[in-house]
Amino acid sequence: MMETPALPVPEARSPIPASLRGIFPVLVALPVLALFQWLLSESPFAVYLLSVMGVNIILAVSLNIVNGMTGQFSIGHAGFMAVGAYISGVLSLNLKEVALSFLPVAASDQVLFTVALLVGGLAAAACGFLVGLPSLRLRGDYLAIVTLGFGEIIRVVVQNTDAFGRALGLSGIPQYSSPYMVYFWVFLVVLVARRIAGSSHGRSLWAIREDEVAAEAMGVDTTGYKVRSFVISSFFAGIAGGLFAHFVPIINPGSFTFVKSMEIVVMVVLGGLGSTTGAIVAAIFLTLLPEGLRSLFNALGTEGTLAQKVDQIRMPIYGLMLVALMLSRPQGLFGMREIWDVLPRWIPRRRRGLS
Amino acid sequence: MSAAVQASVGSGAPLLQADGVSIQFGGLKALTDFSLTIRQGDLQGLIGPNGAGKSTAFNVLTGVYQPTRGEVRVGGLRVNGLKPHQINHLGLARTFQNIRLFRALTALDNVKVACRAQGALHPHDTGFGGKAKNALANYRDWWRALLLTPRFQTEERELTRQAEHLLEVMGLSHRRDEEARNLPYGEQRRLEIARALGTKPKVLLLDEPAAGMNTREKADLMVLIRKLRDDFQLGVLVIEHDMKLVMGICEHITVLDHGETIARGAPAQVRSDRKVIEAYLGDSYLESHGGAA
Numbered sequence: 001m002m003e004t005p006a007l008p009v010p011e012a013r014s015p016i017p018a019s020l021r022g023i024f025p026v027l028v029a030l031p032v033l034a035l036f037q038w039l040l041s042e043s044p045f046a047v048y049l050l051s052v053m054g055v056n057i058i059l060a061v062s063l064n065i066v067n068g069m070t071g072q073f074s075i076g077h078a079g080f081m082a083v084g085a086y087i088s089g090v091l092s093l094n095l096k097e098v099a100l101s102f103l104p105v106a107a108s109d110q111v112l113f114t115v116a117l118l119v120g121g122l123a124a125a126a127c128g129f130l131v132g133l134p135s136l137r138l139r140g141d142y143l144a145i146v147t148l149g150f151g152e153i154i155r156v157v158v159q160n161t162d163a164f165g166r167a168l169g170l171s172g173i174p175q176y177s178s179p180y181m182v183y184f185w186v187f188l189v190v191l192v193a194r195r196i197a198g199s200s201h202g203r204s205l206w207a208i209r210e211d212e213v214a215a216e217a218m219g220v221d222t223t224g225y226k227v228r229s230f231v232i233s234s235f236f237a238g239i240a241g242g243l244f245a246h247f248v249p250i251i252n253p254g255s256f257t258f259v260k261s262m263e264i265v266v267m268v269v270l271g272g273l274g275s276t277t278g279a280i281v282a283a284i285f286l287t288l289l290p291e292g293l294r295s296l297f298n299a300l301g302t303e304g305t306l307a308q309k310v311d312q313i314r315m316p317i318y319g320l321m322l323v324a325l326m327l328s329r330p331q332g333l334f335g336m337r338e339i340w341d342v343l344p345r346w347i348p349r350r351r352r353g354l355s
Numbered sequence: 356m357s358a359a360v361q362a363s364v365g366s367g368a369p370l371l372q373a374d375g376v377s378i379q380f381g382g383l384k385a386l387t388d389f390s391l392t393i394r395q396g397d398l399q400g401l402i403g404p405n406g407a408g409k410s411t412a413f414n415v416l417t418g419v420y421q422p423t424r425g426e427v428r429v430g431g432l433r434v435n436g437l438k439p440h441q442i443n444h445l446g447l448a449r450t451f452q453n454i455r456l457f458r459a460l461t462a463l464d465n466v467k468v469a470c471r472a473q474g475a476l477h478p479h480d481t482g483f484g485g486k487a488k489n490a491l492a493n494y495r496d497w498w499r500a501l502l503l504t505p506r507f508q509t510e511e512r513e514l515t516r517q518a519e520h521l522l523e524v525m526g527l528s529h530r531r532d533e534e535a536r537n538l539p540y541g542e543q544r545r546l547e548i549a550r551a552l553g554t555k556p557k558v559l560l561l562d563e564p565a566a567g568m569n570t571r572e573k574a575d576l577m578v579l580i581r582k583l584r585d586d587f588q589l590g591v592l593v594i595e596h597d598m599k600l601v602m603g604i605c606e607h608i609t610v611l612d613h614g615e616t617i618a619r620g621a622p623a624q625v626r627s628d629r630k631v632i633e634a635y636l637g638d639s640y641l642e643s644h645g646g647a648a
Contacts, residue, residue, distance in 0.1 A: 018505040018508050019505050021503050021508065022502045022503035022504055191501075192501055195500055195501050195503060196500065196501070198500075199500035199507070199511070200467070200468075200471035200500070200510075200511070200514065201496070201497060201500055202500075203460070203464055203467055203468045203471065204468060204471065206457065206459070206460055206464070206468075207457050207460070207468045210456075210457035210458055210459055210460060211455045211456070211457055211458075213419070213451075213455060214451065214455035214456070214457065215457070215468070216438070216439040216440050216443075217417060217419075217439050217440075217443060217448075217449055217451075218440075218443065218448070218468055218469040218550060218551070218553070218554055219440045219443035219444050219469065219471075219554050220440055220468065221438075221440050222440070224493075228497070336459055
């Protein structure tokens with residue numbers, strides 16, 4: 001019953017009234033995103049790069065919910081991304097000619113795009129549920145193997161299905177995506193991840209990560225929570241896939257291999273398992289890294305098939321970075337903390353602990 | 356035997372009841388015909404030499420293991436086959452012999468995990484109706500958290516208050532924002548009890564709560580346990596190695612050896628029991644000292 005004056009509960013000092021706190025980030029984010037879109041509309045390359053970066057952030061932040069917060073090692077995230085990409089891609093392809101007559105064409109396209117995205121996300125979430133329900137009773141390595149297998153199954157299924165264009169992939173998906181849309185979803189996934197982390201649900205996930213037996217004994221429905229975190233994570237992976245499908249010229253099974261899954265795992269581990277901002281920073285870094293290397297090589301004067309060369313050495317570089325990181329900072333960049341916990345002292349920081 | 360069961364000191368309906376519980380791992384009989392009744396206000400001890408099956412008994416009571424035979428009832432409800440978290444929701448909380456805190460979480464968050472608004476409305480209703488209700492409640496709960504509704508914020512504040520209160524009771528207020536793994540050993544043990552209390556139990560099972568403590572700390576802890584029993588109106592079952600300690604505070608003791616209940620009753624009665632002395636000191640002791648002490 002005590003209320004320590006030195007450490008008021010954070011809610012008490014916030015200037016935003018309780019009823020508005022839920023919607024407040026959205027009110028801030030929408031104008032910021034609009035401004036962002038307006039500033040950016042000139043350069044197609046920047047648009048593309050930022051979109052890729054945004055998709056990677058969504059993937060990393062969503063995988064962090066499972067791998068970081070819940071401590072379940074899933075390495076099939078690209079599989080869920082593929083489900084979202086193909087389902088929403090096929091949907092958009094088939095709805096290409098459809099227009100909602102009561103809306104202007106552009107708005108109608110965006111509405112259909114949103115629907116396609118959501119359907120893709122829900123399909124991925126359903127896959128997450130189907131894969132998660134039996135396999136989340138397994139621990140550690142076993143779960144990793146099951147998710148790995150799932151990712152490969154999806155890829156093989158796609159490769160052998162006519163509707164998904166087999167190995168050639170799907171082309172001609174309308175390019176509905178925009179940085180505005182991508183970063184709106186980035187915003188959503190970050191908001192969801194942070195709000196989960198700050199709620200009793202998030203604490204239950206952390207508890208499972210820390211000690212499953214104790215969590216169960218303290219009344220946490222461990223299997224239920226693991227499945228739910230898996231479903232939420234898969235949903236956003238599906239959304240990321242859907243966004244991806246609507247700004248790249250072609251999607252094929254090669255975009256969703258084990259390598260892609262590992263790339264996302266690397267982002268999460270690099271950022272620090274459990275740190276949402278860490279996942280964001282790592283995703284940005286690892287998206288820009290190949291570009292940075294490309295310009296570096298350009299400056300060095302190596303001409304020719306540069307893109308290929310950079311692509312070829314990207315994986316060794318990932319590997320080396322992981323090794324170096326694991327040796328120097330086994331807990332990742334931020335560990336379990338968020339960026340504001342590790343900022344210099346003079347920046348006002350949040351109270352320690354979760355939320 | 357049933358007379359001994361009746362001898363429990365507490366009042367009211369039995370909160371926790373084990374009836375002829377046996378558990379077998381392959382050929383190993385870890386626990387045979389184990390019976391126990393705990394009522395509100397009880398402070399009972401469960402003792403026995405190493406490997407006697409004390410912790411196994413705890414694990415059966417809390418649902419970690421399923422009994423091969425017999426049945427366990429919590430608050431009158433049969434809990435065989437329920438999962439540990441469901442049994443916990445029915446009012447049974449425990450601590451662990453080897454401390455199992457959520458190490459990277461702060462002391463406050465450790466307790467808040469346990470305090471969380473118990474999502475399941477009908478933990479014992481495992482039929483379709485109960486499951487559907489629980490699922491719906493859980494779904495609403497998630498949305499409240501994601502939308503950060505005022506109601507969610509109120510609940511969260513309430514959880515914090517409860518957790519702070521429990522930390523205060525256990526004398527851990529000064530450790531509120533400290534990570535559990537950084538607490539000294541004795542405080543970790545107390546935090547485990549605070550966490551168990553967070554689940555609002557009716558019965559508290561303590562697995563060697565005084566392990567690794569010195570005599571003074573042990574004595575303090577036992578006083579505290581008694582106080583908790585009275586303040587929170589609990590039934591308490593303590594596993595303890597230290598005979599002297601258990602004899603001092605428990606009103607009723609069950610002695611296990613090789614999975615079998617070899618004695619039960621008031622401390623004085625148990626202390627002079629031939630089988631107990633044999634189990635603890637070996638029969639050569641009996642021979643050289645000429646029978647019961």
